[in-house]
Amino acid sequence: MTIIERTALGASIDRVDGRQKVSGRAQYSSDVTYPGLVHAALVRSTIAAGRITGIDASRAEAAPGVVAVVTPDNAPRVERGPDGLWSQPPPPLQQRTIVHHGQYVALVVADTAEQAAAAARLVDVAYERAEAVLDLDDPRAVTVENPFGSDQTRGDSAAGLAAADVIVDAGYTTPDETNNPMGLFATVAAWDGDRLTVHDATQWPDATRATLAAAFGVPERDVRVLAPFVGGGFGAGLRVWPHVVLTAMAARAVGRPVKLVLTRPQMFTGIGHRTATVQRVRIGARRDGTLTAIEHHSVQTGAVDDDNLPEPVTAVSAVGYACPNVTTRDSLRRLNIPVPSSMRGPGDAQGHFALECALDELAYSLGIDPLELRLRNHADEHPQLRLPWSSKALRECYERGAERFGWWDRDPTPHSTRRGDTLVGYGMAGVSFFWFQQPCDARATIDREGRAFVRSAATDIGTGTYTVMTQLSAERLGLRVDQVRMGLGDTELPTAPPQGGSSMTASLGSAIHAAAGNLVQAFLDLVADDIASPLRGLAAADVVAVDGRLQRRDDPSISESYGQMLERHDRTDLTADGSAAPATPEELGLAPAGPFAARFAEVHVDADLGRIRVARLVSVVDAGRILNAKTARSQIIGGAVGGIGMALLEDTVTDPATGRIANATFGDYLIPVNADVPDLDVTFVGEPDRFNPVGVKGVGEIGLVGVAPAIANAVFHATGRRIRDLPLTLDKLL
Template sequence: MTTLERTDIDRVDGPRKTSGRAPYPIDVTYPGMAHAALVRSTIAAGRVTGFDTARARAVPGVLAVVTAGDAPHLNPAPDTGLWRQPPPPLQHTKIVHHGQYIGLVVADTIEQATEASRLVEAGYEPVDAVLGLDDPRAVTVDDPFGSDRTRGAAAAALATADVVAGGRYTTPDETNNPMGLFATVAAWDGDRLTVHDTTQWPDSVRDALAGAFGIPAADVRVLAPYVGGGFGAGLRVWPHVLLAAMAARLVERPVRLALTRPQMFTGIGHRPATVQHIRIGATRDGVLTAIEHDSVQPVAVDDDNIAESVTTVSSVGYACPNVTNRDRQKRLNVPVPTSMRGPGDAQGHFALECALDELAYELGLDPVELRLRNHADEHPQLRLPWSSKALRECYALGATRFGWWDRNPEPRSMRRGDTLVGYGMAGVSFFWFQQPCDARATIDREGRAYVRSAATDIGTGTYTVMTQLSAELLGLRVDQVRMGLGDTDLPAAPMQGGSGMTASLGSAIHSAGHRLIQAFLDLVADDVASPLRGLTAADVVAAEGRLAHADDPSRGESYREMLDRHDLPELTADGSAVPSKPEELGLAPAGPFAARFAEVHVDADLGRVRVARLVSVVDGGRILNPKTARSQIIGGTVGGIGMALLEETVTDPHTGRIANATFGDYLIPVNADVPDLDVVFVGEPDRFNPVGVKGVGEVGLVGVAPAIANAVFHATGKRIRDLPITIDKLL
């Protein structure tokens, strides 16, 4: 077999995207296609007492008007095992959040549908909404993720600790906000349904649609070869997807339903706010003795989402004998939350890494040194060696590249004229995630490969790195490999999320490639004309479109020669990958690790914060393509700047209406907010999968906010525990 290498190449899908030839779901058209527009609730809690649809139905071109309570029946979606899908839409008249879908209009054009949707009038019987985590009426859900952990006796250890640091930290609701609007195009052919959808998990959409309409999953095809970003918003099957299919069945025409930007804020999830309380105990020489970390976050009143833990990082990030981490949810009249890039860990690291910074200052110990003294050499909970870990190298190299050791550690001690200068850092221990995955590989008589799976590429570079991996495994050039993704007619694949796709799909492709090479060897096993007769995949190397003896590359033949001689047009093999269990390998699976170093400039009079520099050193296991991996870290880091300084989804506390549901009001980083970003990769191939990768799609965001917050403290002497860090909090 071939040896995998780190290779910089341009994105293989780049030419299609830059020339406008990449088929995104919102671009799909069918002859005679109709358009749907949504009607949304203007109250946050209560029920609809009735509708007046006469004016809407009178709009020219309107084909159907459907309202809550009179819509066709939709079954609840099946449980995915990771989380449950939101309840099906328009099945009752109860209102549980502002902006809830209560009706649907279908018309010949989007303009007609939009006009008619605004003319649907609803009567309401409102009740007082539960909108705040501190509202005593909010129902509490204890340990919703099954992630609460206790080892040792944290409370007792905190009571006897030499030093205790920490406090109350908060992060706000944030909205994923990919640039591309989510859209679904649905078309029925008898009882068979084809859907083009903005999704990070086509197989899940297929299963949800099949369940909703009571048809076999084999009769549903979901296509998402290109997705214009998702950041977690495309992981669940949202109500508009079901409504598009419902509308297409009602009017017996293909239907497109594209969300508006305000609808994106209420219809496809958001990162839920958190209120965290953390206390860290330590000895005077900086050895951690106890961590107690609690978090509460909102969940929708009718949603049973199995989401992500915020506090787990405190039980695995550092060596500490006594740890308690607890997560709770409060049911509120808010839109359904979901994952957002770096889920759980982004919020949890903010509290943990800022509290560690506070502890370092209390002890008079350098923040980097504090983390090194408490480095977890083995998995603290499993008591197993890590499958790989280069976090110490991340700290050392990051501090040197950044110039950390040259700083004056005293708060408010570094200035450039009227500008306060601050240095801050944070460590990152991101979770490991991998799921079962299937892939199929074919080589034809021209020596070209076609490798495919139902997985999506949401812009992370999956097309590129999987093409590279396939080419390396099969001994082909990159331009000889075609990658097929985003089609449920292809072998089953998991979601594109949790930074697990590279390991999941890569392992499946590794399996398929190995089996395909073995299939060629089986083909010539009794072929007296073949120099490969009687060999196995372990005996050969693949290079330049041929297989050859590993100890004598001159003895071999090409794929084309083997197929020609046996008069076969092609040869195909399937591969699958199931994640190993820690007890099987005697290893704790390691996600990516990182160290972040930030320099901020704060206007001493105005309190305006600018990020001047960010250095990220990342242990991502084997990096298949440093160019695309670096791009992922840069993109995540920009999101981290937004989390630290800008992003907050604001809900009116009286009405439950999102007050800033546009790009004009919801602040996200632009070029002027982003400095030059230094990204370095360290570490070795991981031992928990055959490809040696970890996935770096999300670790780029985690740790940025606390590094910036800690730098702001160093610059100003003010500890900001509530994100985002805005001028009013510094004045």
């Protein structure tokens, strides 16, 4: 596979959408308005399990400004979304059964948002309570084994453990955590006859379109979803949540456009969360550090009425290290909780915590440096596929990170370094993230002025997609960045996959690569028989695109601009489509590699109070070709901040008596603030990946994965106390 040459790529240019955002011209779904628009507010269940026995909406219906109250008694029938779009939650208001606290039981529509919210509080709901199942240890919880079909076995782990000189057998837990993007999720729906237009905070417009079309029995071509800007997502926008369907339902019922903006507490129950896990890791090794076996079992939370998204926690243990005997197993237990979903670094975030902490424990048990242990067990080839990686610079990540951090200068003895009343600890973790790429389409147009318009239905959730795809388009078409306009977030554009799994740059980038190549060919086809064209009869391999022109590869003096070709043939513009689908390992003889990284953390622990501070965090990342060093570094920094939150602060607390989330506000749910974030050192290493023509691997999630275990391992080094349960709070040290 040919890797494209670098020109516009890699430059640390500012975000092309930055001015729109800082000036307020970027229109998010919550900014959208229509003539005659009305507002909706949700009524949520106050029990976690049971059924609705009656709803009295009379007081709400009589309240000022109220247009309608939609309940299970009068809600129209809607269908569940189609298969193949991951799993969609059950459609709202179609039954009277309650399966979690905060479930939507009614919707109020009024002239203003304030009137709708006030009236929603007047809806009286009577319930017949049932005993909720809220704990992973509750024997009543239904257990689903191998829910994702991801369990793996290599060799004989029991025999490998029997042959080991040293075994670590430990349990680790991670709590429920909530995505909490800055922008509140909002949906605006407007019907024009049987045609529906929806503005939504979604990471997957095409899935929203398909789900709404199925829900209301209309053709997909009659549903348009727009999401040109999304105020953050972290995985929360990958599914079509019930509030989206409710907004469209209400708009159809009242015959007016409807806007629904979730409150922050509703964001905790309505758009998913990272699953809690209980994990057991058993690792065996010889005295020289050679791994003989890994067994990794995880149990995670699931909702009682939902088929959860694929989030295998233990998958990293099957491919992370060169170990001949491996068994990984995932289980899920259904609870009366809001539907879990993806959250940055899904599965791998929790799985790495257990695996990398267990390796740290093994290193100390063997008397081998934790970094040296990882180097001795580095997987030079894919352990399961037995194929060479499409790219892998993890060794370089380790070496460069150790050098930048000063790893080899530390005293390796736990509880050995002290500065006054502060205990100092150093920890590290090796990191990988799964490979993920999906089919994608794109379209590219060039007009007589030499300006390009490149577009796809994909979204930009703040990751820099607008910017890096503009750079890639400029590179492929031989244009300046300011000559390229990028269109995203509209289902009337070519089909695109979700912005998730660190896959968008490879998926959309490959489609744009193809569309741009096809557009160059289209220009050559235009002048193929043109005696006035110096490019007559040339093929795409014969030319390069430079400065708005196509020129002969072997003679740059022979060239012609896009505008000249269009003008002579009386064309205002020329358009070409491109599609890309991921290759298979069999096709390339390579194992697809996601990004790799090494994390090194320094922590300071108050010897008397147990308060933990992260003093330094060094990340060295192999993410293939970096299209924009500034936006890529920003992604790693943002992920690392999320990793600090996972390690020290974040915990979505459910009241065991009621099933209510007890800390569903930013005042109670702790997330890192400036004082919690130290200097974050980021370095990129590695070469372009060989599994896609752009040479990229994702950077969205690798920034978070591995931060928590590096910090936990540093806390052990500082204190000599091993904490196996997140978050790492001072009460666990005292």
